[in-house]
Amino acid sequence: MAEEEYARLRELYSEISYIDQAINHLSWDQETFMPPGAILDRAGQMSVLSAIHHRKVTDPEIGRLVSVLEKSELGEEVSAVVREIGRAYRRQTSIPEDLVKEIASTQSVAQQAWQNARKKDDFSMFSPYLVKMVELKKREAECVGYDDVIYDALLDVYEPYARSSEITELFSSLRSRLVDIVKKITESGIVIDETVVRREYPIEDQKAFCDHLAKVLGFDFDKGRLDISAHPFTSGTRRDVRMTTRFEIDNLKNSVFSTIHETGHALYEQGYLENNYLTPLAEGVSLGIHESQSRFWENIIGRSRPFWSHMLPELKRHFPNMNDVTLDQMFRAVNTVGPSLIRTESDEVTYNLHIMIRYEMETGIMEGKIGVDEIPELWNDKYEEYLGIRPPTNADGCLQDIHWSMGLFGYFPTYTLGNLYSAQIYNAILRDMPDLGSRVASAEFAPILSWLRERIHSKGKLYPPKVLIEKATGSAPDADHFIRYLKEKFSGIYGITL
């Protein structure tokens, strides 16, 4: 193999990674500690560093090294490193710099317009910018190229190697079954008492409890932090993972499940191998796989009865005003299901219907089958069809998400992929560890984390996501595991046959 070329490629990629880390760090600061008056400075810093980053990623030397290495005999890991660096290089060099800049500048005005439109509940204030953004992203997709449909070229950024046709198939096997579950729960008329998690919880105590949760799940505070931001997120590197949560005095679910969710993302980041550091083998393989980790810990572990059988007594130590709450009350209160308008506030079951609506819309938009002006009406129709409720305003309808204003077409389906993957992973762990429930009930999370580390985290971008899931769980991505998981869990909670 071409040792020298590989060493040089790693060197160049290290520089790219460090610049990327610096950019991510500045973003993190912007969401956590930056004073408001610094926004122009931060924009200037980000734009200069992004330009440097782009130049380094598209450095012709990388192209040359990748070409040489692709013709050499390489081991599996080196081959994956070269493949992934080559993919990023080809994508970035295929998009003209003028288009990159136009997308960036349109992002910032479109985001502004979206914010105003949402505030004023006026879709027409946003639609011209969305038309423009759709056109730019179509141009980007054409530059990048695709085998099947145009949407694939955009999806590829978030879920590499995935095809829209596969996702459509997965989703269509899911949709009717989800609609059916939601309908049965709604028609049962059963309303679960949520008030036990809507009492008063001093922020300081919530913070202490969330720190405890992250730690007990395996988060290494020597290599990371938990702070506060308006929208919880996780960023950083293997050695420095910054996650955030948010606190509301009268809402325990918000901080607790945001924290568990972000801890799931963070554990993935902290789980790459030290040897692979500063290569694509120490990077998350896709947003879908990333989300599978956050959702596994948040929903499958964090909203399970065994989890609260251990955590409820701990919770009571932090919040004496919870002393009267029974395990059953707690378990049910964190597992209410029902149709709602806002994706980010929806439950485990309905969440995926929110995603499907967006996925159907954005594939239609990209294929030219749906015009931007048709979005509001179509959006509302779909909510009525799938969830049985019609948004009274566009602010609570098609204007609720930031994604399209930033040109993030292809991002939404990864949320549902994450949910499907998480159930498949759960099933595989259960097979290897039949006493999973009693382990969770005694806060023995280390073996679960080890399982994930070995089969998912440590692999980085070694395999395409679909292959990774197949190798880790023994079967190709499907919707059956997820549906089975939902039916079992919520049949029990609602006492009805789903």
Add this chain to the structure above:
Amino acid sequence: MAEEEYARLRELYSEISYIDQAINHLSWDQETFMPPGAILDRAGQMSVLSAIHHRKVTDPEIGRLVSVLEKSELGEEVSAVVREIGRAYRRQTSIPEDLVKEIASTQSVAQQAWQNARKKDDFSMFSPYLVKMVELKKREAECVGYDDVIYDALLDVYEPYARSSEITELFSSLRSRLVDIVKKITESGIVIDETVVRREYPIEDQKAFCDHLAKVLGFDFDKGRLDISAHPFTSGTRRDVRMTTRFEIDNLKNSVFSTIHETGHALYEQGYLENNYLTPLAEGVSLGIHESQSRFWENIIGRSRPFWSHMLPELKRHFPNMNDVTLDQMFRAVNTVGPSLIRTESDEVTYNLHIMIRYEMETGIMEGKIGVDEIPELWNDKYEEYLGIRPPTNADGCLQDIHWSMGLFGYFPTYTLGNLYSAQIYNAILRDMPDLGSRVASAEFAPILSWLRERIHSKGKLYPPKVLIEKATGSAPDADHFIRYLKEKFSGIYGITL
């Protein structure tokens, strides 16, 4: 004038400034919030960004633009911008990249060695690294060039345009008079009761009081923050100044005067003109001038009787356990004077003797008159001569400061220059504002800040520091104002003729 060339120069300099801001931000994070395990990542990020910064500062296009502009008709401000960018360009390009790298790598090992040596109180563990560092800095100075003595080439980084000969003259007119004041105070046998500022002060309440202090002095929290670090510092930009302080439960002086000191630095940074932003006219002109701002607020305002006549009641609102303290007790407790071993813990009077010892040593070292091995003995002799005390260990002697391990020769004298400038500025303000005392006593700081903004802050690097002081105060830098200030203040406090 060459409009196009100037516009291009400003563009290039903006990029340099933004990269500089990003580097400073990463340093700030390292001292405040970074988890310990992230240190290797941070080192990697810093090294990549520093290399990019160095390449941009030495970009031949800057040299070409500066040459063209230097031959054009330029207004005073543009001329200063070109002059300062040209100075930095020439200095940086005169030092070979190999030497830059060798200094950087020696810094990190020398700093490590210094830490260990100090811990073990063993100068011989540090001396080989110091020998190496002295040699490297001499080489740097020779590359840069100088008119008079080699030390000037190093001093120039921290106090541009200053000459060692001038500083030696200033200091020699100061030393004997300081030694005399310290001797008289020591011989008076008067010991001031400090216990009133050594009670118990909950950290939360100290934080609230420090925030209040910064705000009332004029710090704009929309464009900055006050956080905690082991060693207080200020960094950032006009729009985003990050300052830090530190808290000890039983020491009120530490947090309060660190905060006022850093607020002085921060007000300078927040006082550049928006129009000049991203040019050298929105940068501090020298460390001496910067220190004059921090020391003015810390010592001349913050340790004055009028200041505490306003602040003591406020302090009592924050700390009810201070209710019995009189203004006289408070004023005296924050103004104790006496010989001590550690520079950073020393008072307004003795501080400058600590500096002079270092200055005399480092000029001697650079001129080859003092060998590195002679440092410990000579250091102790000078402490005995100037302060009347002999360090019992090198850890409390010549190993106490980090500066030399980092190659910061030429840095120390700027501390005393700052003190001298601050007294001169005080004198000038008093001339323009004879009711200064009563304004301070009613917390009317805005007119003082306006005075500083107009004559110092807004100028940035327009003039060399010496010229700036002369224009702002009406007289060239001298030691008389400072000595007069000290004599008046401490004669009163100690009730003796100084």
